Amino acid sequence: MEIINNNAQSFFLKAYDTFLKASKKKPIEIFIKVGNYSIKLVFANKTLIPYFLPAIKHLECQPEVNLKLTIYLWDTPSTDVPMSAGKLGNNDFLRHGLIEGYNSSDISTTYNMDSGILSSYNYKSKEGIYWIRNPKILPSYEKAAPFRNIFYWWGQSYGLQFSHAAVVGTKDGGVVLVGKGGSGKSTSALLSLDHPDMVYLSDDYLFIGTRKDGTPCAYSIYNSAKLHTDHAQSFPNLLKHSVNKDEEIKEKRVFFVYGFHKEKVQKSIDLKAIVLPKITGISQTTYSKTTSSHAFRALVPSSIFQLPEADRIRTFQIFGKLVRTLPAYDLYAGTRFSGIPDTLVKILKECMNDK
Amino acid sequence: MQVFTINEPIVVYELFEDEVVIINFDNGNYFSLRKSGIDIWKMILKGESVKEISENLERMYASDLLTLTEEVSDIVGLLEKENLIRRIDKSSGEKRRNGQEDFIKSSDDTTDINKKQVFEKPLFEKFTEMEDLLLVDPIHEVDENGWPYINGTDNDGNNQ
Numbered sequence: 001m002e003i004i005n006n007n008a009q010s011f012f013l014k015a016y017d018t019f020l021k022a023s024k025k026k027p028i029e030i031f032i033k034v035g036n037y038s039i040k041l042v043f044a045n046k047t048l049i050p051y052f053l054p055a056i057k058h059l060e061c062q063p064e065v066n067l068k069l070t071i072y073l074w075d076t077p078s079t080d081v082p083m084s085a086g087k088l089g090n091n092d093f094l095r096h097g098l099i100e101g102y103n104s105s106d107i108s109t110t111y112n113m114d115s116g117i118l119s120s121y122n123y124k125s126k127e128g129i130y131w132i133r134n135p136k137i138l139p140s141y142e143k144a145a146p147f148r149n150i151f152y153w154w155g156q157s158y159g160l161q162f163s164h165a166a167v168v169g170t171k172d173g174g175v176v177l178v179g180k181g182g183s184g185k186s187t188s189a190l191l192s193l194d195h196p197d198m199v200y201l202s203d204d205y206l207f208i209g210t211r212k213d214g215t216p217c218a219y220s221i222y223n224s225a226k227l228h229t230d231h232a233q234s235f236p237n238l239l240k241h242s243v244n245k246d247e248e249i250k251e252k253r254v255f256f257v258y259g260f261h262k263e264k265v266q267k268s269i270d271l272k273a274i275v276l277p278k279i280t281g282i283s284q285t286t287y288s289k290t291t292s293s294h295a296f297r298a299l300v301p302s303s304i305f306q307l308p309e310a311d312r313i314r315t316f317q318i319f320g321k322l323v324r325t326l327p328a329y330d331l332y333a334g335t336r337f338s339g340i341p342d343t344l345v346k347i348l349k350e351c352m353n354d355k
Numbered sequence: 356m357q358v359f360t361i362n363e364p365i366v367v368y369e370l371f372e373d374e375v376v377i378i379n380f381d382n383g384n385y386f387s388l389r390k391s392g393i394d395i396w397k398m399i400l401k402g403e404s405v406k407e408i409s410e411n412l413e414r415m416y417a418s419d420l421l422t423l424t425e426e427v428s429d430i431v432g433l434l435e436k437e438n439l440i441r442r443i444d445k446s447s448g449e450k451r452r453n454g455q456e457d458f459i460k461s462s463d464d465t466t467d468i469n470k471k472q473v474f475e476k477p478l479f480e481k482f483t484e485m486e487d488l489l490l491v492d493p494i495h496e497v498d499e500n501g502w503p504y505i506n507g508t509d510n511d512g513n514n515q
Contacts, residue, residue, distance in 0.1 A: 082499075082500045083502075084500050085497075085500055085502050087501075088501055090495070090497070090503070093495075093503055111502065113495060113503050113504060116502070133498075133502060133504075291371065293371035293373055293374035293387075294374075296369055296376050297376050297385070297482075300369075300378070300385075301385045301482070301485045302485065304378070305485045309380075312367070312380060313364075313367060316367050316369065316378070320369045
């Protein structure tokens with residue numbers, strides 16, 4: 001039974017009208033491509049561009065007409081156009097920022113109180129609304145991975161599963177690095193930048209999909225990477241590229257890899273293995289095969305629980321299929337860092353030899 | 356007779372050969388169930404009671420019914436405590452017939468202890484690190500346009 005929620009539709013239309021008011025002069029359009037899907041970002045003015053473009057710069061492309069997604073972006077301070085929340089009470093703001101009454105089978109809406117970001121997506125028209133209360137208070141993680149919720153909702157229509165993982169690889173294919181925060185995903189991914197044969201797709205979030213022949217693949221969304229401040233000190237060559245090295249120490253250091261290693265950033269890759277890094281205290285890096293169930297446990301909870309409550313069952317099933325398709329490995333990451341990318345290359349070669 | 360069912364829709368699971376991974380969407384906790392716990396979970400899915408599960412395990416494993424009943428009761432208690440399963444009433448006649456048939460088929464000689472597997476206690480692990488992701492936002496004020504912000508900060512993020 002389809003639940004028709006006029007409130008959700010009305011709110012979305014109102015938000016779009018507000019965007020139109022905000023973009024009094026001609027709005028600025030930027031086009032990107034995720035996989036083969038063209039996306040248009042329509043900025044009310046140039047204010048928000050430097051906040052969000054760096055993370056997706058590597059996906060920028062020429063204007064296209066066959067669009068699969070359009071996102072309208074504005075902020076209040078630079079446009080002087082406020083966005084009304086409508087008649088909402090305290091109890092209408094739910095987990096993950098979902099707004100009671102503004103979600104239906106056709107519309108998904110969240111408001112992130114921490115960052116002051118409204119995300120709303122219309123599944124029928126394939127349009128998104130992204131309003132920022134005040135860009136000056138945006139945390140670094142929002143600039144590193146903008147439009148997450150809109151991409152998650154949109155991706156479901158195209159078989160693209162928004163996932164919490166890092167992906168690096170070689171010409172043979174890619175590995176998905178999975179695990180909870182602090183397990184060594186980001187470190188392992190960033191170390192690939194120093195390896196001559198390796199490419200980089202993501203540090204934190206990406207789309208996992210399948211090619212027409214059923215091969216699992218990954219699509220880059222953000223070329224950003226983040227490291228804990230303390231840990232980033234171990235990578236002085238990297239630290240100098242951090243875009244927030246002077247910020248408060250509690251924030252992670254953010255890097256836009258496309259800004260200093262353009263040639264390493266890859267937009268898509270066939271996936272060959274799932275790798276679960278673990279930090280050891282010993283110098284040598286080793287690896288061993290592990291089970292699908294172990295990979296599932298490492299991948300699924302952190303992906304599912306960071307997403308607003310859309311189709312979690314479907315997400316669950318997609319990941320279940322992925323871990324049964326790809327071999328999984330434990331990576332015992334050593335303190336001699338060069339061993340980590342060397343071992344990832346070994347794992348990929350082993351996967352190719354096993355075919 | 357009381358049997359159990361998965362506490363849908365807040366609980367989902369994925370069944371692997373060596374493990375059942377169970378997720379509680381309500382609180383962010385996820386669980387791993389291994390060893391004989393996998394068989395117990397499968398029997399719960401079939402709607403078996405504690406008694407039926409224990410008797411079926413006795414056919415499969417080289418262990419006595421009392422020990423098995425204790426282990427099954429313990430694990431069912433844990434699953435219930437974590438809101439992963441809930442009790443339901445089922446007609447005893449129908450369930451007994453359906454459940455028993457499957458397990459009698461899979462074990463031709465139920466008295467030959469040499470053909471039974473070594474019983475390994477169910478292994479049940481709980482992981483709670485996702486709980487924080489599901490916390491509702493802290494108490495907040497609302498600005499002039501109706502948007503909440505965290506108490507103690509203004510629209511520019513400055514502490515008040």
